Amino acid sequence: MRVTVTGSSGLIGSALVRALRADGHDVVRLVRREPSAPDEARWSPADGCVEAAALEGADAVVHLAGAGVGDRPWTRAYKRRIRDSRLDGTRTLAEAIAAAGRRPPVLVCGSAIGFYGDTGDREADEKSPIGTGFLAALVRDWEAAAAPAREAGVRVVHPRTGVVLARGGGIVGRTLPLFRLGLGGRLGDGTQWTSWISLADEVAALRFLIEHELSGPVNLTAPNPVTNAGYTAALARALHRPARLAVPKAVLRAALRDFADEGPLVSQRVLPRRLEHAGFRFRHPDVDAALAAVL
Numbered sequence: 001m002r003v004t005v006t007g008s009s010g011l012i013g014s015a016l017v018r019a020l021r022a023d024g025h026d027v028v029r030l031v032r033r034e035p036s037a038p039d040e041a042r043w044s045p046a047d048g049c050v051e052a053a054a055l056e057g058a059d060a061v062v063h064l065a066g067a068g069v070g071d072r073p074w075t076r077a078y079k080r081r082i083r084d085s086r087l088d089g090t091r092t093l094a095e096a097i098a099a100a101g102r103r104p105p106v107l108v109c110g111s112a113i114g115f116y117g118d119t120g121d122r123e124a125d126e127k128s129p130i131g132t133g134f135l136a137a138l139v140r141d142w143e144a145a146a147a148p149a150r151e152a153g154v155r156v157v158h159p160r161t162g163v164v165l166a167r168g169g170g171i172v173g174r175t176l177p178l179f180r181l182g183l184g185g186r187l188g189d190g191t192q193w194t195s196w197i198s199l200a201d202e203v204a205a206l207r208f209l210i211e212h213e214l215s216g217p218v219n220l221t222a223p224n225p226v227t228n229a230g231y232t233a234a235l236a237r238a239l240h241r242p243a244r245l246a247v248p249k250a251v252l253r254a255a256l257r258d259f260a261d262e263g264p265l266v267s268q269r270v271l272p273r274r275l276e277h278a279g280f281r282f283r284h285p286d287v288d289a290a291l292a293a294v295l
Contacts, residue, residue: 002026003210004054004104006043006089007064011169012161015203016062028054030065043096045089050096058104060210061097065089066110069135074258083138090145098152108209109146111158113195113219113270114262115139121193125273126160126217135262143217157209162221162270165287166199167294172235179235185245187252190229192267195221198290201282208280219272224286228264231287238291 003020007013008029017027030043030050041054045065055061067085072078090109097103116124117131130136143158150156164170178184197205197220205220226234236243252260272280284290 001059001210002028002057004028004030004041004058004061005064006030006062006093007066007110010064011166012164012199012202012206013062013064015166015199016064016206019203019207028058030054043092045085045092048092048095050092052096052100055097055100055104056102060106060108061093061104062108062110062206062210063090063093064110069112069114070256070259070263073256074134079134079258083141086138086142087145090142091148094146094149094156097154098148103149103152103154106155106157106210107146107149108157108159108206109143109149111143111160111217112139113160113162113221113268115143115160115217116268116270118266119193119269120267122269124268124270126219133262134258155213155215157215158217159206159209159220160217160270161202162195162197162219162268164199164202165196165290165294170199172291172294175235179239179241179243182241182243183245184232184236184241184243185247186229186232186243187247187264188228188249190227190232190246192228192265193225193269194228194231195219195225195268195270196231196287196290197222198284198293200293201284201290204283205275205280208275208278212278214274214278218274219270220275221270221272222282222285222287222290223272223276225269225271226287234287234291237288238295 031040041051043050067082114135117136146156
């Protein structure tokens with residue numbers, strides 16, 4: 001296949017590009033700067049421009065670009081950057097795909113389980129209603145921004161990704177040094193549910209969505225969510241280190257601002273029902289297996 005990818009330098013995008021190329025597929029990476037390699041093409045979401053050759057004849061487009069949700073405290077300016085990076089990028093790409101002479105048959109357009117808001121102990125799947133908060137509204141508008149491609153007859157699928165477990169980044173990468181020192185611990189009271197997925201399963205699921213006739217929202221989370229306390233204990237077991245500490249909610253809110261209540265303290269018990277019903281099989285269905293593979 002010939003696959004065009006945005007966000008190819010990120011945690012998920014770089015792993016996806018490596019996996020596709022390892023199997024002999026041709027990958028074109030859309031970059032915002034001037035291209036410096038033969039496999040790169042330029043796009044500028046702020047200007048609404050995409051190099052046409054990057055889309056013409058592509059078998060799929062995977063759109064993963066966007067400012068990191070948990071990279072910085074949520075100031076008003078950074079929340080605007082998170083929102084604009086997703087809406088502008090998605091709208092620009094969808095309009096360029098719709099205008100292409102030979103449209104890619106599928107757009108896999110990144111999304112997030114933030115759509116469901118705080119689910120408490122309730123299980124949520126793709127049929128569950130939208131939640132409340134900044135992320136829920138963002139995901140709603142983010143997915144809607146892909147409408148030009150969908151209206152042009154392109155199959156559009158929205159992988160609503162959970163917390164990705166990977167050694168090189170994300171929650172594991174950021175907290176691993178503390179856990180190795182025996183300074184890891186639960187966040188708040190630890191009762192909040194975490195819906196996670198290993199990086200290997202995330203990449204495999206994205207490829208599955210390219211190749212199978214699914215459209216609309218599809219949850220990319222492992223079938224066995226864990227509480228934050230359960231995740232903390234699993235990581236401590238994997239490292240053979242204690243993790244008896246706890247980070248108070250007040251400290252998290254002071255450090256992360258609004259993100260604390262929609263990130264580490266939110267409870268999201270999300271299940272991948274559409275993915276499993278379509279026949280996808282997880283390599284790492286439980287958190288202990290995932291952390292063993294990651295570490």
